[in-house]
Structure formats: C-alpha cells, structure tokens
Amino acid sequence: xxxxxxxxxxxxxxxTLFGAAGIGAGSLLAACGGGEQPAATPxxxxxxxxxxxxxxxxSFTCMDTTGLTEQELAARTTLNYVDKSxxxxxxxxxxxxxxxxxxxxxxxxxxxxxxxxxxxxxxDIWAAQTA
Numbered sequence: 001x002x003x004x005x006x007x008x009x010x011x012x013x014x015x016t017l018f019g020a021a022g023i024g025a026g027s028l029l030a031a032c033g034g035g036e037q038p039a040a041t042p043x044x045x046x047x048x049x050x051x052x053x054x055x056x057x058x059s060f061t062c063m064d065t066t067g068l069t070e071q072e073l074a075a076r077t078t079l080n081y082v083d084k085s086x087x088x089x090x091x092x093x094x095x096x097x098x099x100x101x102x103x104x105x106x107x108x109x110x111x112x113x114x115x116x117x118x119x120x121x122x123x124d125i126w127a128a129q130t131a
Contacts, residue, residue: 062107062116072114076123081113085122093119096127 006014061083065073085091092098092108098117101108107116112125 060106060118062118062121065115068115076113076115079113079123079125081117081121081123083118083121085120087122087126090122090126091119092117092121092123092126094129096129097125098129 063083065076068076092110093100095110097111097113098119099109099111101119108119109115110117110123113123
C-alpha cells in the first residue's frame with residue numbers, strides 16, 4: 001500500500017492552482033455576460049424618447065464601481081445590471097432586494113449586488129416586493 005502524504009508545499013500549489021482556475025473561470029463568465037451588454041444597449045436607447053425627458057432629476061448615474069473587487073464587478077456584469085431598466089414595471093426601487101439610499105444620497109444598494117444601485121435600474125435577479 002502506497003502512503004501518499006500531502007506536504008505543505010503540495011497543498012499550497014494545489015490551492016493556488018484551483019484559485020487561479022476559479023479566477024479564470026470568473027473572468028470567462030464575466031466576459032460572456034459582458035458580450036450581452038451591447039445587445040441591451042440599443043433597447044435601452046429606445047425608451048429615452050419622450051417619457052424620460054420629464055424625469056430630469058433622475059439623470060444621475062450609479063455606475064461608479066471604485067473600490068469593488070473583480071468578483072463584485074463580475075457579479076454586476078453576470079447579472080446584467082443596468083442603470084435604467086427597460087423592463088416595464090421592474091426597477092430596483094420596487095425589487096425585494098432593494099436597500100434605499102441613505103439620506104442625502106441618490107444611489108441605493110442591493111442585498112445581493114455590491115456597489116451603488118440606481119433606483120430606476122434593473123438586473124436579472126429582480127424579485128417583486130411582497131406586501
């Protein structure tokens with residue numbers, strides 16, 4: 001019977017290898033999700049006609065992702081977060097995961113996605129609020 005003890009060096013090498021593979025897979029998934037983003041952009045341009053003009057106070061953005069990790073950025077991309085929803089009746093401020101902005105702030109947050117979230121935004125994990 002062959003006794004295979006794993007040395008500390010072998011363990012660290014294996015953990016490093018699996019970590020690198022995980023980061024690579026996350027980058028690949030982010031790249032795949034990012035490929036769908038331009039397809040959503042033209043549909044986001046369609047509702048910018050007359051209906052959005054009266055909402056001049058909502059013209060701010062919540063896309064400043066400074067300080068987020070690569071994994072958090074990848075999650076935003078993978079979940080297709082956008083600042084302006086194109087889904088009628090579905091926007092962040094009526095989502096069950098929405099956390100309202102602090103007093104004096106314009107951008108809220110989400111219980112799942114890290115970073116600033118626009119009240120009129122949308123992502124793939126939108127869930128209706130329960131009464």
